[in-house]
Amino acid sequence: MAKGQAAFEIADQRVPAGSQRSIKLPAARLYTDTPIELHVEVFHGVKPGPTLLVCAALHGDELNGIDICRRLIKKINPKRLNGTLMVVPIVNVLGFIQQTRYLPDRRDLNRCFPGSQRGTLGGRLAYLFYSQLLQRATHLIDLHTGAINRSNLPQVRTDIRDGDALQMAEAFLAPVILHAKERDGSLRSTATDLGVHSILYEAGEALRFDEASIRTGLNGILNVMKLLGMAQRRGSRRKYDPVVAxxxxxxxxxxxxxxxxxxxxxxxxxxxxxxxxxxxxxxxxxxxxxxxxxxxxxxxxxxxxxxxxxxxxxxxxxxxxxxxxxxxxxxxxxxxxxxxxx
Known part of the structure; x- marks a missing residue:
């Protein structure tokens, strides 16, 4: 363990400084009694720093964010990292399996936060994410696409009154920043209540990969990590400053x-x-x-x-x-x- 950096603890597991670990959180079961798990990739750096949570597929049919997470995981070296990075490629596992935005009971998981241990399926999944992951984070990047048969230009949405979140949005370098207040029950609203600085990235269309959207998202996360002092990156091009709507x-x-x-x-x-x-x-x-x-x-x-x-x-x-x-x-x-x- 690196001097001055304690192990990161999650789900009764310890992630030593300078290491990566895959954590599987029991989330639900199919009718066949097959367990469904929430997979979290944890990168714990050698020096203290922020704890950044990156997640995708809160809506199960939004695929661009999954590939952004896949590419991000391949790029991170925990021995060159300050702070901690948690990556969740698929939050709504049940929706992803069915290629649908919603949960099996047709609830929108992004309206179920902070959730409840004894509530609906959506409430229980939201509470698992909230209690095990969000409460450990200092910053959040939530990856989305447009709904099915709708395309979004790459854009970052945040409450620009949060100065730290606005800095994250500007560093992300999507062309447009949209001032958007949080909706009740959303992940971003719950993050704000916890004091977690958060941005939401929207790009592309549900059930489709879009290379421009994926590359912009990956570069954006790496830019934010550089802003937060978590990692250095080379060759970052800044051709423009995003404009706020x-x-x-x-x-x-x-x-x-x-x-x-x-x-x-x-x-x-x-x-x-x-x-x-x-x-x-x-x-x-x-x-x-x-x-x-x-x-x-x-x-x-x-x-x-x-x-x-x-x-x-x-x-x-x-x-x-x-x-x-x-x-x-x-x-x-x-x-x-x-x-x-x-």
């Missing part, structure tokens, strides 16, 4: 029909600009869907049909004097990750 809004369909989109993810739009047409399949009616303000498309539906009231385009709203800057930042990000023809 103080609010966002989903634009919804007003008529049932086919959706003929006129914008793409990451596009800069102006107030009144036509985002899409809602068209009758019989060809006798096309109604324009317009942007309610100047903004950037940070999320959108991938299904070209929609009923009245369905969310189609998620627009981030920026201060007027930063709108051009925001557009340039997003353009630079997209150019970096644009597929190249070899």
């Amino acid at each position: 103080n609010s966002s809004q989903w634009v919804r369909n007003e008529l049932d029909g086919l959706i003929i989109s006129r914008v793409r993810l990451g596009d800069r739009v102006t107030k009144g600009q036509i985002l899409a047409y809602s068209a009758s399949p019989h060809g006798d009616n096309e109604e324009p869907i317009r942007s309610p303000f100047d903004g950037i498309v940070i999320g959108m539906s991938n299904i070209p049909i929609a009923n009245e009231g369905e969310a189609l385009f998620h627009l981030a709203k920026f201060d007027r004097d930063r709108m051009d800057e925001a557009g340039e930042i997003v353009d630079a990000f997209i150019e970096d990750f644009e597929p190249r023809v070899l």
Whole structure:
């Protein structure tokens, strides 16, 4: 054990300084009596420092974060680490098995925190995560994607009133930071109540891998670790500073029909600009869907049909004097990750 750095204790196990250990927490059982376990990779550094918790697949169909965690685990050397890193690639194991966002009882695990030992399945899983992992953390990075058939531009969401969390969000280097208050029962809300500084990374679409989203997420975590003094990294490029959006809004369909989109993810739009047409399949009616303000498309539906009231385009709203800057930042990000023809 390195001098001055005690072993890290979790689930009645000790992780010596300068070592890595896989911890399996009993979480639930299938109907077949097969045990389901929450797998945690713990890296305990040789010197004191923060305890960073990185987790993915809180919604079981959100896969990008799982591959981000897989790549992160391969990069960490505990002998060159300050503090402790806990990585949970799959939180909602039951949802992941079924390739669904929810738990078997259709509850959203991200509305069950801090949970209860004697509550619903979601409450019990949330309490396990809360009591064994979150309470040991000083910082949290929660990895997400868009819902099924919806894509998100890489973005970090946090309460920018938390100065430490805002610094994490800026260091992450996703093109957009979205000011977002915590929702009751969410992991991020519970983390805030504990004094754990947290950010949420959103990128890509459920049940799909997206290389740009994965690479941005991996680089972002390593950047945050450098910010926290946990590890050094080489070759980190900083081509832009992320821009903060103080609010966002989903634009919804007003008529049932086919959706003929006129914008793409990451596009800069102006107030009144036509985002899409809602068209009758019989060809006798096309109604324009317009942007309610100047903004950037940070999320959108991938299904070209929609009923009245369905969310189609998620627009981030920026201060007027930063709108051009925001557009340039997003353009630079997209150019970096644009597929190249070899």
